[in-house]
Amino acid sequence: MKTAHPFTSEPGTVGEGLAQRGVSRRNFLKYCSTLASLLALPAGMAPVLAAAIATARRQSVIWLSFQECTGCTESITRSHSPTLENLIFDLISLDYHHTLQAASAEAAEQAREQAMHDNVGKYLLIVDGSIPLGNPGYSTIAGISNHAMLLDSARGAAVIVAVGTCATYGGIPKADPNPTGAVSVSDIVKDKPIINIPGCPPIPVVMTGVLAHFLTFGKIPELDGLGRPKVFYGETIHDRCYRRPFYDQGKFAQSFDDEAARRGWCLFKLGCKGPVTYNACATTKWNDGTSFPIQSGHGCIGCSEPNFWDAGGFYQALSMPITPVQGTLAAAAAAGAAAGVAVTWHNRSKKSAARAAHQKMTVDDLKREEQ
């Protein structure tokens, strides 16, 4: 495939910035193939990705924080690939973000208005936190209600990315009895494409991966019925769990430090919600592939599912019947165009024998496979 040299691009573009910083073409392409793997793209797409990224001006991003705990922001700082530094220095221009931006007060609000003005119709709007409709005084920034600020900022956005279960589905503020009348972004904004990246918080590489996808192709990845990118939310945690063999053998931990728990047997009876939770924790894992809740002995609490706070106690075993293994692929196939993506991803990780060997599957593993 013939592509332009990534670094012979226009001034002010990402490519020029990378060249200036002494990033080699080889390293850049390597990064792009990691990204391609992460996004389940065919290996041949890496150079296309590289060319697209290199010629782009850094994408303007406005990040609004409403009824939130800053866990989503903390999570994105933990992303190992791409890192937050990769993102904010090379790929995006984070023009408004309360936790990280230097400016406060009027200067901060001016930065938001300037970015909206300069990039009208083009900027990416990221939102974490729910929006209270009970009373506009329940949450304000610079004297402006969250509802008004969301509508104002959404108007000129190209795409909205709702991160975290609060912004995507209302999250904990919406939990019974929802004292502030909290709602999600998609409950309010109806005329813009919205990508939902749920999780409390979402997995760091899932957030950065979705951002990179948008940046590269200028369009949103394929979403499921709940607005989630299928590539990361296509399978349940149970389907991909390293403890799944124990479930199939009927071997369960009965307590948090019995012999079965020490041997890593299935946590189903201790309330694990892995079978009904669609997320990538069991494959990408957390914090550079170090672990994930089940590996550290605690059942999944289902934090990326809508209304999980009200879905029964975290230590109550599920009563519903469990889908057999084959169901995964069948479900993916039924999802039309997504099938290719899901199955490719599935097969690729199968090839790595990660599942058979019960080894952790990290972004780095994916990268190695590409080479």
Place this chain on the structure above:
Amino acid sequence: MNQRIVVDPITRIEGHLRIEAETDADGRITRASSAGTMVRGLEIILRQRDPRDAWAFAQRICGVCTLVHGMASVRSVEDALKIEIPANAELIRNLMIGAQYIHDHVMHFYHLHALDWVDVVSALKADPKATSTLAQSLSGYAKSSPGYFSDAQKKLKGFVEAGQLGIFANGYWGHPGYKLPPEANLMAVAHYLDALAWQRDVVKLHAIFGGKNPHPMFVVGGVPCAISIDPSHVGHGQGPHHRGGDSGTALNMTGLQVVQNVIHQMKGFVDQVYVPDTLAIAGFYPDWFKQGEGVGNFMTFGDFPAKSMNDPASFLIPRGVILDRDLSKIHPIDVNAEGEIQEFVSHAWYKYSVGKAKGLHPYRGETELDYTGPQPPYQHLDVDQDYSWMKSPRWKGKPVEVGPLARVLMLYASGHVQTKELVSMALKQLNAPVEALYSTLGRTAARTLETKLIADAMQGWYDQLLANIKAGDLKTFNDSQWEPSTWPARAQGVGLMEAPRGGLSHWIVIENQKIANYQAIVPSTWNAGPRDAGGGQGPYEASLKGHHLHDAKQPLEILRTIHSFDPCIACAVHVTDPQGEELVQVKVY
């Protein structure tokens, strides 16, 4: 001319904080008002739920100090039900809390506070070679070559020249309040980036014990992660589905080694980067050791038990109150005494059945939403009436400061040897008297010194954990009271801890196996709450008095002092009440 200055949003903090300050003709602050402007209602959401689930809800009070509310919550249930946790669980919790301090304090310094003192744009003028000389004169940190600083400068240059300043846009660059030479600015910018990479790695400690960070997992009665040192379990049959657990849990020999590596990485960065940077930067700002002092009263609940949470004498950080800077007397705290810990709502958007003038002990705490502020969009709050979603906690009616400065003073007053040495070392290097501690930079320096203290203590907890495992003690969880059928019909308890931002308390009342009442009084509420019934200011408001603003449009001075407290406002505001709903006028804006 007298002026009203509004700083909203205050950025580089957790949450939604607004400061309204009145200045006199000279631009000096005469009165400051601190307002939390976001409410969610977690305490009422917690009611009628399973107390064993409470930690996960409570933890979402805050994702920055991401484990402290989960920890305080499990401690409150354990206190109420009189559950003793195994020694290994106490050690693992100490390691997790300690890691939280070190991670949180370093990130606060570099990513939230540093830009108040470091002029990013000035770093472009630095000579990388001179920067290298400066860095090497301060510490033996390996990343200190001219090439290293030249790379950092190039990165910054490309960023600035592209004309898209991103997070650095509209900063107060060039403000005369910035005093660092270009080389010191460049060094700090390089370490800003370094610390971003470092923090990502050191949270792996939480991932081993708690499965992930942010928001690691906990369990009432111990820790969820079983110790899995048995190398493999022989499975039966053929194929992957019949294989044994050859990796067990994350807490196996590999996981323990990860923890050990993280402890080394933490200590290395604190000793070689964080401590020398704090002292070097502070040295350029002697004026900031003379202002920003606050209320002069300090409180700690204490933490890091050597034995158990029920044995405060074994805590690394002691419990007590210091009044009027008098370090010769540590006042004891009785957490259950009706008249000691109380919360007031005199200037907050809540109602009390006993009226706005009286305080309530948290076991009897009421919270009824009553928003009487202006309808948004608004220019000003009415700071003579109610103006915040934060309550005003008081100890025996007095405002107290909580946090790193309170802890360092408590350790100092109780004669803790290493603390005394660290404080003397720092003061000597800064050529400052002991009174310098009661200031904006005194608070910032105290945070750094306690980080060093805890980074040093981590190895001891790890070694003890390993010794226990070696001796065959694998117990991490006490299941004797796991089943709700074993609980009394009614129980109440408090979970106390020292969170990175200060003393934290969660109060739980359990009735018929469900949560009947849940109250959290958090560090930033003690520090950032509004005035009380008698007009008494909390630490934030008191600390700003007398600050001179060079330029009201660039309130750098306010940011310096407010950031020195490390605000966490989602923490500070977390309350509502069911009755409140009916009283609030529901209006879709």
